[in-house]
Amino acid sequence: MYEGAVQDLIDELGRLPGVxxxxxxxxxxxxxxxxxxxxxxLTDALTQVKERVRFCEVCGNVSxxxxxxxxxxxxxxxxxxCVVEEPKDVVAIERTREFRGRxxxxxxxxxxxxxxxxxxxxxxxxxxRLADGSVTEVILATDPNVEGEATATYLSRLMGPMxxxxxxxxxxxxxxxxxxxxxxxxxxxxxxxxxxxxx
Amino acid sequence: MYEGAVQDLIDELGRLPGVxxxxxxxxxxxxxxxxxxxxxxLTDALTQVKERVRFCEVCGNVSxxxxxxxxxxxxxxxxxxCVVEEPKDVVAIERTREFRGRxxxxxxxxxxxxxxxxxxxxxxxxxxRLADGSVTEVILATDPNVEGEATATYLSRLMGPMxxxxxxxxxxxxxxxxxxxxxxxxxxxxxxxxxxxxx
Numbered sequence: 001m002y003e004g005a006v007q008d009l010i011d012e013l014g015r016l017p018g019v020x021x022x023x024x025x026x027x028x029x030x031x032x033x034x035x036x037x038x039x040x041x042l043t044d045a046l047t048q049v050k051e052r053v054r055f056c057e058v059c060g061n062v063s064x065x066x067x068x069x070x071x072x073x074x075x076x077x078x079x080x081x082c083v084v085e086e087p088k089d090v091v092a093i094e095r096t097r098e099f100r101g102r103x104x105x106x107x108x109x110x111x112x113x114x115x116x117x118x119x120x121x122x123x124x125x126x127x128x129r130l131a132d133g134s135v136t137e138v139i140l141a142t143d144p145n146v147e148g149e150a151t152a153t154y155l156s157r158l159m160g161p162m163x164x165x166x167x168x169x170x171x172x173x174x175x176x177x178x179x180x181x182x183x184x185x186x187x188x189x190x191x192x193x194x195x196x197x198x199x
Numbered sequence: 200m201y202e203g204a205v206q207d208l209i210d211e212l213g214r215l216p217g218v219x220x221x222x223x224x225x226x227x228x229x230x231x232x233x234x235x236x237x238x239x240x241l242t243d244a245l246t247q248v249k250e251r252v253r254f255c256e257v258c259g260n261v262s263x264x265x266x267x268x269x270x271x272x273x274x275x276x277x278x279x280x281c282v283v284e285e286p287k288d289v290v291a292i293e294r295t296r297e298f299r300g301r302x303x304x305x306x307x308x309x310x311x312x313x314x315x316x317x318x319x320x321x322x323x324x325x326x327x328r329l330a331d332g333s334v335t336e337v338i339l340a341t342d343p344n345v346e347g348e349a350t351a352t353y354l355s356r357l358m359g360p361m362x363x364x365x366x367x368x369x370x371x372x373x374x375x376x377x378x379x380x381x382x383x384x385x386x387x388x389x390x391x392x393x394x395x396x397x398x
Binding site for chain 2: 001002004005006008009012013015017018025028029030031036038039041043045046047048049050052053062063068069087088091094
């Protein structure tokens with residue numbers, strides 16, 4: 001509907017996840033009205049990300065070096081590996097400051113509908129990290145949904161015979177939430193995983 | 200939370216209208232996983248838009264030439280001008296194929312809260328287009344909200360003494376909608392603007 005360059009930009013923006021035609025138009029006109037320097041900063045950031053960012057050779061997290069920040073850090077505990085689906089999960093866990101081990105990023109979860117099988121994930125790389133026996137615990141921190149659970153189950157069966165401690169993050173009520181708003185599955189899990197309190 | 204380039208991109212994307220921190224992160228990782236050629240197409244579109252797109256010297260619509268597509272078109276009726284707030288309104292009206300005149304894009308609406316006054320809009324340019332007497336009707340198609348109504352009222356008073364036909368788009372029930380879901384103001388306007396039907 002627009003002339004050349006404006007329409008091209010709207011089309012390109014509309015290909016981004018979560019950006020519909022209306023948002024694409026809104027962003028395009030925002031950029032059209034912005035200073036050239038602002039738009040330049042955005043294009044530079046885009047170019048830089050493709051030029052500089054790659055994936056950590058050990059854990060698969062995003063990195064600007066061969067090894068990511070966590071794998072480079074000598075203070076991190078090498079005996080525990082936390083397995084996650086995506087780099088953004090690493091960030092979410094780092095934010096808690098609860099975990100001092102290392103990560104392994106699978107690059108997704110087993111999802112037959114989207115034809116993502118075990119071979120499409122970084123599972124071989126995970127097993128080779130476990131080969132030398134220095135890792136004693138693997139925490140399965142895949143998403144608490146169907147695909148994440150399936151992936152965790154698959155991995156726990158695979159690692160069963162290895163004599164490792166294999167754990168899964170607890171499911172239960174979100175802290176700060178209202179019990180009455182919890183869905184049945186979550187509430188069911190909270191019962192299952194109930195703990196003894198007091199002495 | 201992320202290393203350099205990824206965080207820079209998330210920050211830049213987060214400055215775009217309607218893109219929150221979570222969407223910015225999602226888009227950044229989408230781009231990280233995309234082909235370099237796809238990202239290149241996006242950066243090219245951004246660069247092109249700033250290099251090639253400017254505003255029509257006559258109507259203020261976006262254009263890649265001195266005159267926009269509508270102002271260049273000799274088949275358009277020069278005696279009617281439709282006044283709109285933004286270029287995207289031109290696109291919305293063009294889509295109806297109802298209007299064969301020309302446009303005038305104000306670049307916004309009078310909004311005292313955001314300190315946008317009449318001098319910040321392309322009103323002087325509109326008046327100079329009316330000076331030679333070739334225009335006989337001005338259709339005020341600013342948004343049907345407080346700012347748009349105020350702008351239309353301001354313009355209609357300004358043009359009152361000029362002997363022009365000044366009209367405003369009809370307010371009423373959206374076609375295809377449900378009467379019971381219309382807000383009171385819209386329903387009130389629909390009553391006010393009711394028309395005689397039948398012979």
